[in-house]
Amino acid sequence: PEPLSAFIDLFVIGEGEEIVGEIIEVYKRWKDKKQSRAKLLEELARIEGIYIPSFYEITYFKDERVKSITPKKETCYSVIKKQIISDFDKVAYPLFPIVPNIDVVHDRxxxxxxxxxxxxxxxxxxxxxxxxxxxxxxxxxxxxxxxxxxxxxxxxxxxxxxxxxxxxxxxxxxxxxxxxxxxxxxxxxxxxxxxxxxxxxxxxxxxxxxxxxxxxxxxxxxxxxxxxxxxxxxxxxxxxxxxxxxxxxxxxxxxxxxxxxxxxxxxxxxxxxxxxxxxxxxxxxxxxxxxxxxxxxxxxxxxxxxxxxxxxxxxxxxxxxxxxxxxxxxxxxxxxxxxxxxxxxxxxxxFARGDRRLGEVLERAHFLGCKFDAWREHFNFEAWQQAFTESGLSMEFYTNRMRDEDEILPWDHISxxxxxxxxxxxxxxxxxxxxxxxxxxxxxxxxxxx
Missing domain, CATH: 3.20.20.70 (Aldolase class I)
Structure with a gap:
């Protein structure tokens, strides 16, 4: 999730059906105590499977490869392990899906x-x-x-x-x-x-x-x-x-x-x-x-x-x-x-293998008009190229480069x-x-x- 780290406070790594209940309970206790936002994130970070990007420091080599990924707090996990639902037969399942009043692709x-x-x-x-x-x-x-x-x-x-x-x-x-x-x-x-x-x-x-x-x-x-x-x-x-x-x-x-x-x-x-x-x-x-x-x-x-x-x-x-x-x-x-x-x-x-520096590219691209890129008629590749140039980053570094086997990858702290x-x-x-x-x-x- 690194490219989105500048915009998202908290990521759930893995399956969310069960952990969402834990998150809500922590949130309710925090709200009752009227504590700071930082305190809420600290409490949530104790739950296995919760990744809070701001609690981790990333350093880079001069050639732009990742040098280190280090937790800023002792209470943070050095490796965030995904949440897994053990009993899939009993997990909650949506029984009342919304039925649109127009034809849709997944009409089933x-x-x-x-x-x-x-x-x-x-x-x-x-x-x-x-x-x-x-x-x-x-x-x-x-x-x-x-x-x-x-x-x-x-x-x-x-x-x-x-x-x-x-x-x-x-x-x-x-x-x-x-x-x-x-x-x-x-x-x-x-x-x-x-x-x-x-x-x-x-x-x-x-x-x-x-x-x-x-x-x-x-x-x-x-x-x-x-x-x-x-x-x-x-x-x-x-x-x-x-x-x-x-x-x-x-x-x-x-x-x-x-x-x-x-x-x-x-x-x-x-x-x-x-x-x-x-x-x-x-x-x-x-x-x-x-x-x-x-x-x-x-x-x-x-x-x-x-x-x-x-x-x-x-x-x-x-x-x-x-x-x-x-x-x-x-x-x-x-x-x-x-x-x-x-x-x-x-x-x-x-973006599939990007690091958190791509957050600046995303923001620049947004202000350059890249907002409805899922529609071909709105996709403007030249604007994305401009966003990378202005951010001082290279697309080729992320796409056309073989990674060394001993290289620290931007997602190595996510398991x-x-x-x-x-x-x-x-x-x-x-x-x-x-x-x-x-x-x-x-x-x-x-x-x-x-």
């Missing part, structure tokens, strides 16, 4: 079926910081769905998690949900299925009420690069899953890819085109007609608390060239191709539970093209989260 109820992921994709921050895996029971989820549908009247249930098909009782859950709500015309959707855990039974259950779009994430185009990022699936898994889908009546498929990953070559980019071509050919062969393919290509952004946190992001020109090449080569009538604004991706990479030594070993395995198994199904990998 969302059931979080479990939290965490141990697949270990090396570019994925969520897969590291949400460990360990904790599930809700089928009975709890059925009860939640029943109550939320009663309060909202929605016609779709979206099963939310980092990988819904990895839920240990997914087939039982889908069967019960579909059976219970099919007469009301309520469908079930599974966002972003893993290509190695898709099954005929799962596809058939989901489409019994309504065929929703099928989303898969091959991520890359070759098995070599798939091993580098620890995707832990074979290309045959993808093709067999898609074959099942087409045979089961699916006619629309969305595929996620990423360019700019560490060790990526031209052959890896060409592999994306070959993979899409084969999926298209399979669809025509099995269904006897054209199938709709949505291709979404993103650019790699190195993220904190991942094995690739030390890696550099590729230059903007290189990333743009790769995406243009894919767009031109996949310019087919039955393909929809979406891609990001590389300048925005570049800015994301700056997500996964050990830095584990992340470093995973980085080395990536460069060797070695994979790490999922500890839910094989031996413990020693990440430190459990």
């Amino acid at each position: 109820i969302t059931l979080e079926i479990f939290r965490g992921c141990t697949r270990g994709c090396r570019f994925c921050q969520a897969g590291m910081i949400y460990r360990p895996v904790r599930e809700k029971s089928v009975d709890t989820l059925i009860g939640l769905a029943d109550e939320i549908l009663t309060h909202t009247g929605y016609e779709e249930i979206s099963l939310s998690s980092l990988s819904s098909s990895d839920y240990s009782e997914i087939e039982s859950l889908i069967t019960k949900l579909v059976d219970r709500f099919k007469e009301k015309g309520v469908g079930v959707s599974l966002p972003s299925l893993r290509i190695d855990s898709f099954s005929i039974a799962l596809a058939q259950q989901v489409q019994r009420v309504r065929k929703t779009g099928l989303t898969l994430a091959p991520e890359v185009g070759t098995q070599r690069l798939r091993n580098v990022i620890n995707k832990n699936v074979q290309e045959e898994d993808l093709y067999s899953s898609i074959k099942v889908a087409f045979e089961g009546g699916w006619r629309k498929i969305k595929l996620y890819f990423m360019v700019g990953l560490p060790t990526e070559t031209e052959e890896d980019v060409e592999g994306i085109i070959r993979l899409v071509s084969k999926v298209d050919h399979m669809g025509r062969e099995i269904t006897g007609r054209k199938i709709n393919i949505n291709i979404s290509v993103s650019a790699f952004v190195p993220k904190p608390h991942t094995p690739f946190q030390w890696e550099a992001q590729q230059e903007r020109e290189i990333l743009s060239k790769k995406i243009r090449y894919l767009k031109n080569r996949l310019n087919w009538r039955n393909i929809s191709f979406s891609y990001p604004d590389i300048n925005r991706v570049y800015l994301e990479a700056v 997500c539970g996964v050990k830095k030594e584990y992340l470093l070993e995973e980085k080395k395995k990536a460069l060797r093209g070695e994979t790490t198994p999922d500890c839910r199904f094989e031996d413990c990998t020693g990440c430190g989260a459990c």
